[in-house]
Amino acid sequence: MKISRIELFKLNIPLKVPFIVSKNKFTIKTAIIIKIYSSDGIIGWGESPQLETPWYISETIKSGWNMLKDIYIPRLLDLKIEKPKDIIDEFSWIQGNQLCLAAIDAAIMDIFAQRSNLPLWKYINGEREEIEAGASIGIHETPEALLETSFAKQEEGYKRLKIKIKPGKDIEYIKYLKKHLNYIPIMIDANSAYTLNDIDLFKKLDQFNLMMIEQPLENRDFVHHSILQKNIETPVCLDESIHSIYDAETAAALKSCKIINIKPPRVGGIQNTIKMQTYLEENNIPVWCGGMLETGIGRMFNMACASLSNFSLPGDMRPPLDFLEMDIVDNNFNMTKDGTFKLPDNPGIGITINKKALEKYTVDKKIFSAY
Ligand code: OSB
Ligand code: MG
Numbered sequence: 188m189k190i191s192r193i194e195l196f197k198l199n200i201p202l203k204v205p206f207i208v209s210k211n212k213f214t215i216k217t218a219i220i221i222k223i224y225s226s227d228g229i230i231g232w233g234e235s236p237q238l239e240t241p242w243y244i245s246e247t248i249k250s251g252w253n254m255l256k257d258i259y260i261p262r263l264l265d266l267k268i269e270k271p272k273d274i275i276d277e278f279s280w281i282q283g284n285q286l287c288l289a290a291i292d293a294a295i296m297d298i299f300a301q302r303s304n305l306p307l308w309k310y311i312n313g314e315r316e317e318i319e320a321g322a323s324i325g326i327h328e329t330p331e332a333l334l335e336t337s338f339a340k341q342e343e344g345y346k347r348l349k350i351k352i353k354p355g356k357d358i359e360y361i362k363y364l365k366k367h368l369n370y371i372p373i374m375i376d377a378n379s380a381y382t383l384n385d386i387d388l389f390k391k392l393d394q395f396n397l398m399m400i401e402q403p404l405e406n407r408d409f410v411h412h413s414i415l416q417k418n419i420e421t422p423v424c425l426d427e428s429i430h431s432i433y434d435a436e437t438a439a440a441l442k443s444c445k446i447i448n449i450k451p452p453r454v455g456g457i458q459n460t461i462k463m464q465t466y467l468e469e470n471n472i473p474v475w476c477g478g479m480l481e482t483g484i485g486r487m488f489n490m491a492c493a494s495l496s497n498f499s500l501p502g503d504m505r506p507p508l509d510f511l512e513m514d515i516v517d518n519n520f521n522m523t524k525d526g527t528f529k530l531p532d533n534p535g536i537g538i539t540i541n542k543k544a545l546e547k548y549t550v551d552k553k554i555f556s557a558y
Contacts, residue, residue: 188225188226188227188267188268188269188298189225189226189266189267189268189557190223190224190225190226190263190264190266190268190557191224191225191226191556191557191558192223192224192554192555192556192557193221193222193223193224193260193263193264193554193555194221194222194552194553194554194555195219195220195221195222195252195255195256195260195551195552195553195554195555196219196220196221196222196545196549196551196552197217197218197219197248197252197549197550197551197552198216198217198218198219198220198482198515198545198548198549198550199215199216199217199548199550200215200216200218200482200511200512200513200515200548201214201215201216201511201512202214202215202216202480202510202511202512203509203510203511203512204510205325206325206480206510207325207326207327207351208325208326208351208353208376208378209326209351209352209353209354209377209378209379209380210242210243210378210379210380211238211240211242211243211378213238213480215239216480216482216510216511217237217238217239217248218234218235218236218237218248218481218482218485219234219235219237219248219251219252219255219287219290220232220233220234220235220290220482220484220515220545221233221234221235221255221290221291221293221294222294223263223291223294223295223298225298227302229298229301229302230298231293231294231295231296231297231298231301231535231536232293232294232297232484232536232538232540233289233290233291233292233293233294233295233297233484233488234289234290234293234452234481234482234484234485234488235251235255235286235287235289235290235452236286236452236479236480236481236485237250237251237252237286238479242378243378243427243479244285244286244427244430244453245283246283246284246285246286246287250284251284251286251287252551254284254287255287255290255291256553258281259278259287259288259291260555261555262277262278263277263291264555264556264557268295270299271292271295271296271299271458272458274288274291274292274295274458275288275292275455275458275459278291283430285430285431285452285453285454285455285456285459286452286453288455288456289451289452289453289454289455289456289457290452290456291456292455292456292457292458292459293451293456293457293484293485293488293536296310296311296456296457296458296488296536297535297536298535300534300535300536301534301535303534304534305534306491306530306531306532306533306534306535306537307457307488307491307535307536307537308490308491308494308530311457311461311491311492311494311495312495313491313492313494313495313530314494314495314496315493315494316494316529316530317527317528317529317530318490318493318494318502318504318527318528318529318530319346319493319500319501319502319504319526319527320344320345320346320501320502320504320505320522320526320527320528321345321346321347321348321349321374321475321501321502321503321504321526322340322343322345322347322348322349322503322504322505322509323349323351323376323478323503323505324336324337324340324348324349324350324351325351326351326352326353326356327356327360330359330360330363330364331363333350333360333363333364334363334364334367334368337350337364337368337371338367338368341368341370341371343522343526344522344523344524344525344526345371345501345522345526346371346372346501346526346527347371347372347373347374347398347500347501348368348371348372348373348374349373349374349375349376349401349503350364350373350374350375350376351375351376351377351378352375352376352377352380353377353378353380354380354381354385357375357377357388357392358388358391358392361373361375361392361395361397362395365395372398373395373397373398374397374398374399374400374401374424375392375397375400375401376400376401376402376426377400377401377402377403378402378426378427379402379403379404379405379406379427380403381403381404382404382405382411383404383411383414383415385403386415386418386419389403389415389418389419389421390418390419392419392421393419393420393421396421397421398422398500399421399422399423399424399445399446400419400421400422400423400424401424401425401426401448402424402425402426402427402428402448403415403423406427406428407428408428409428409434409437409438409441409443410441410443412425412428412438412441412443412444413441413442413443416442416443416444416445417442422444422445422446423443423444423445423446424444424445424446424447424448425438425443425444425446425447425448426448426450426453426477427453428443429447429448429449429453429454429463430453430454430455431454431455431459432454432459432462432463432466435447435463435466435467435472436466438472439466439467439470439472444472445472446472446473446474446475446500447463447467447472447473447474448474448475448476448477449463449464449474449475449476449477449492449498450476450477450478450479450489451476451488451489451492452479452481452485453477453479457488457491457492460492460495461492461495464492464495464496464497464498465496465497467497468496468497473497473499473500474497474498474499474500475493475498475499475500475501475502475503476489476490476492476493476498476502476503476504477502477503478502478503478504478505480510480511481507482507482511482514482515482516483507483514483515483516483518483520483538484515484516484536484538484540486504486506486507486520487516487518487531487536487537487538488536489502489504490504490528490530491530491536494530501526504522504528506520506521506522506528507520508520513544513547513548514541514544515540515541515544515545515548516538516539516540516541517539517540517541518531518537518538518539
């Protein structure tokens with residue numbers, strides 16, 4: 188198979204309400220959407236959920252656009268693709284830029300699943316048709332405001348809440364939530380806002396029986412995370428620290444965490460996700476699927492990955508219309524009252540693009556042709 192045409196769309200979609208985390212405030216969702224046409228007439232879609240600034244990962248919407256345009260796409264148009272792994276091998280010399288690779292990997296996997304006439308989750312040997320949903324909740328002005336949002340999410344049926352924290356908006360907020368929300372499991376996410384000097388705070392948080400603490404310390408700081416994990420009961424979960432299988436191996440060897448959040452884009456796509464989740468399963472580290480406020484395209488790929496065997500904890504799965512002004516797909520991500528989503532049965536990733544919405548939110552577009 189060769190690729191005959193590629194279209195890139197740079198998107199800006201306003202969020203319904205700002206999403207605030209320790210190091211950033213989101214008001215718009217940025218992303219690069221890729222549409223790949225195979226020489227045998229199949230179309231695959233992918234999303235690169237690039238952020239505006241490099242606070243979470245070193246890539247940005249601008250760097251991603253340039254990398255795709257100048258480095259990835261010219262090579263892709265020259266490539267003969269027999270199997271999905273050819274993509275991984277072709278780009279294995281590139282450092283970083285996993286979000287770019289993830290979009291290409293997604294579109295290629297979409298094409299190969301369609302060629303096999305299988306829904307993507309079955310094509311990758313996913314084991315569950317129903318995905319358990321958790322909600323990620325941003326930092327609020329007051330504990331009362333946080334409770335109001337959290338209560339609403341609990342009532343919608345989510346399986347767990349992930350509460351963003353930062354210094355000064357941590358233990359008091361969690362204490363207040365735990366007092367008023369007594370049955371939904373709660374975890375917290377610090378996005379690297381703390382250091383080992385805060386170890387007493389983390390010891391105190393043990394009393395709340397949190398499901399886990401996500402990325403308390405600096406990105407790449409495997410040693411300090413390991414010291415922290417030895418000193419607290421609550422499982423540490425790594426997010427930003429894990430970019431590749433080598434990072435997962437480091438975390439396992441140093442016992443830096445007990446759980447890992449795999450975001451398929453952050454690790455370079457579905458094929459790398461499969462490899463990582465299997466390695467972690469063999470090492471008794473369960474995983475769950477994180478999100479980057481994706482559109483329906485990226486969200487559907489995440490859900491397909493969440494069907495894999497080691498994704499045994501609820502992931503960040505708020506449906507796109509819960510946070511985006513409008514989605515660019517027509518699929519309704521209808522969550523059941525008990526907090527699950529059913530994966531689609533149609534071949535490939537199973538989305539229907541809303542062309543009008545895609546056009547409306549596109550701020551830049553580029554077309555590449557092989558001939
Ligand atoms: O730390 O998990 C994070 C969004 C962008 C970047 C980092 C993170 C997040 C989220 C959003 O928490 C979760 C979601 O997509 O629902
Ligand atoms: Mg996180």
